[in-house]
Amino acid sequence: MILSERIETRRLILERPKPTFELAQEIYTYVQLSLNNLQPWLPWANSMDSVEGEFAYLLNWCNKHWEERTGFPFIIRDKDIKRFLGVIDVIRIDEKNKIGEIGYWLQNNAMGQGYMREAVLAVEKQCFMAGLNRIEIRNDTRNEASANVARGAGYHLDGVLRQDKWSEYDKKFVDSNVWSKLKEEK
Numbered sequence: 001m002i003l004s005e006r007i008e009t010r011r012l013i014l015e016r017p018k019p020t021f022e023l024a025q026e027i028y029t030y031v032q033l034s035l036n037n038l039q040p041w042l043p044w045a046n047s048m049d050s051v052e053g054e055f056a057y058l059l060n061w062c063n064k065h066w067e068e069r070t071g072f073p074f075i076i077r078d079k080d081i082k083r084f085l086g087v088i089d090v091i092r093i094d095e096k097n098k099i100g101e102i103g104y105w106l107q108n109n110a111m112g113q114g115y116m117r118e119a120v121l122a123v124e125k126q127c128f129m130a131g132l133n134r135i136e137i138r139n140d141t142r143n144e145a146s147a148n149v150a151r152g153a154g155y156h157l158d159g160v161l162r163q164d165k166w167s168e169y170d171k172k173f174v175d176s177n178v179w180s181k182l183k184e185e186k
């Protein structure tokens, strides 16, 4: 499966990240600004402590996945002023069963404006066009903001995986919601 490297929505531009030091610096700045909201839910936010680490993420994770077509991360920007808003990615692609999972985060100043719902709807459209039949969103059952995005974008709550994740942040096993949307429901 392959996705378009640039997707436009009404208010947003989603684009394949270029592995540059400039972008690494930009993402690093916004990660630091947003740490309080990221750390409880995203394990990587507890160890992303340098621009070099961010550059390694761009090169060894984002670029590698795009090249190998095993994952599709996008930088989300405001269409007008190109401000960095966050990241959305399609990961854990199961080519045989035509399943993919969407993950996301917004920088603190971009929350509460419906940007992520808009980005999810645009990315899922591309995924269904590219052949996926089922798209999942998974989140910690305590992460209400993330659950709102899934619910608001029309995803069905399939169920709860009990204690399927170890949270280093909370030092305990935590439960995950599994949400899904099917191609026939788009």
Ligand SMILES: CC(C)(COP(=O)(O)OP(=O)(O)OC[C@H]1O[C@@H](n2cnc3c(N)ncnc32)[C@H](O)[C@@H]1OP(=O)(O)O)[C@@H](O)C(=O)NCCC(=O)NCCS
Pocket: 037, 038, 041, 042, 104, 105, 106, 107, 110, 111, 112, 113, 114, 115, 116, 117, 118, 138, 139, 140, 143, 145, 146, 148, 149
């Ligand atoms: C999860 C996360 C992306 C959700 O961000 P968000 O801003 O709440 O989500 P959206 O961009 O879809 O915006 C929805 C909110 O904008 C409001 N909104 C304002 N204008 C809107 C519009 N035009 N359209 C839709 N919603 C709009 C909605 O009312 C909603 O707010 P509410 O939940 O208070 O009712 C964000 O909280 C985050 O990055 N959290 C930390 C990382 C994380 O948890 N990632 C997910 C791991 S599974």
